[in-house]
Amino acid sequence: MRAAYASALHPEAPLDGLTVGDLPFSVPDGWVPVDVRASSLNHHDIWSLRGVGLPADRLPMILGCDAAGVDPDGNEVVVYPVVEDKADPRGFSLFSERHPGTLAERLAAPRENLIPLPAGVSFAEAACLPTAWLTAYHMLFTRGRVAEAGSVLVQGAGGGVSTAAVALAAGLGKRVYVTSRDAAKRERIAELGATAVESGARLPERVDVVIESVGAPTFEHSMKCSAPGARIVVCGATAGHLAQVDLRRVFAMQLEILGSSMGTPDELAALLELVASGRARPVIDSTFAFDAVGEAFARLAAGDVFGKVVVAF
Structure with missing residues (x-):
């Protein structure tokens, strides 16, 4: 499975630790696979590459918190990014902290984290929303x-x-x-x-x-x-x-x-309906194909973005 992942941690030059390549894919018990259609980048990804919140013993770690795609039943979904995690002192973690993230062809997620994608909202727009x-x-x-x-x-x-x-x-x-x-x-x-x-x-x-x-x-x-x-x-x-x-x-x-930090699955569903109504639309700075994910990270790291940087699969 193709993925963009942290292979090393570089506090001063974070993009030096970004690797794009093949990694194995597995689905934990009780979780389901999602075919990812779009993801978006967050500064959380840059901090992970610096080693903030991501220790070396968890490498390689697939990056990315946000995703929209298709579940095993063919339904279009958005993935809620917060996972219940008893091993984390907070009681939860985000994808790419303890569990593989969203910048990959496939993502394993708890079924309860899958929110239906309303009509009129594209995969790219939906991928901007979860974080x-x-x-x-x-x-x-x-x-x-x-x-x-x-x-x-x-x-x-x-x-x-x-x-x-x-x-x-x-x-x-x-x-x-x-x-x-x-x-x-x-x-x-x-x-x-x-x-x-x-x-x-x-x-x-x-x-x-x-x-x-x-x-x-x-x-x-x-x-x-x-x-x-x-x-x-x-x-x-x-x-x-x-x-x-x-x-x-x-x-x-x-x-x-x-x-304030993050939000709930019900709030994500309400946000999706608000976007579907046309009252607000995600602001997309730029969209990159997965093959150009390195350029997407460079765009975010440069600090001159306006809105979200999206990676499309």
């Missing part, structure tokens, strides 16, 4: 209670989670603001229905929900832009995790600072 888009959906709907909000701020344009959050919030008719230092990205994100501003710029209003994945460089701005009772939802800290927090503003404005 980045599901994270954004959970942040907005469950943690951020966006249904109660009129306005949303998304810190940092371009990445998979941020573009998903903008597209979802705009699709709901919310007033959406997004920050970026890159003028080209501000122009592109505005096409999704957002008001794009420079990082740190004053907004026309204080917002009800903030989507925060940047961390230390933007967190003070997130707090200053928050309306009374606002929810600041944090899913990462890509530019620094030691943010300073003015607790006086937290209690005076009654702000909620909420951690």
Whole structure:
């Protein structure tokens, strides 16, 4: 079976450990095989190649968390990426952490992880959803209670989670603001229905929900832009995790600072239906054939992507 996998760990040059070749395929008891039609890349894959969360004793490890394909009964499905895992301290793991990932011709998955693919959603679009888009959906709907909000701020344009959050919030008719230092990205994100501003710029209003994945460089701005009772939802800290927090503003404005990670199978099914309805569509930066998966990784690692990088089989 052809697969893209981590064969070695290189913290400073992660792509040096990426190998494309044949690996054996097996299906654990109680799981089912899925013929993969499309997968998408995440920065999780780059971190795995650096050895973050993936020790050397688990190599070779097939990379990839996201997949859409066909189950043994011929049904088109999307694969929920979280696997119950008693060996992991969290009680779960993602594909490519302890179990082979999705960047292969075939994937073994628990049957309960297979979500039906609605009509009108392509394999490529569906492959964008299980990690980045599901994270954004959970942040907005469950943690951020966006249904109660009129306005949303998304810190940092371009990445998979941020573009998903903008597209979802705009699709709901919310007033959406997004920050970026890159003028080209501000122009592109505005096409999704957002008001794009420079990082740190004053907004026309204080917002009800903030989507925060940047961390230390933007967190003070997130707090200053928050309306009374606002929810600041944090899913990462890509530019620094030691943010300073003015607790006086937290209690005076009654702000909620909420951690968020991934989402549930029911939320993935609801997200798929939202996409099928046409209210939001995944933003695809580029699509590569599996034979060019190395180029796909180089595109992601270069850091200039806008949306998701997809690998089609």
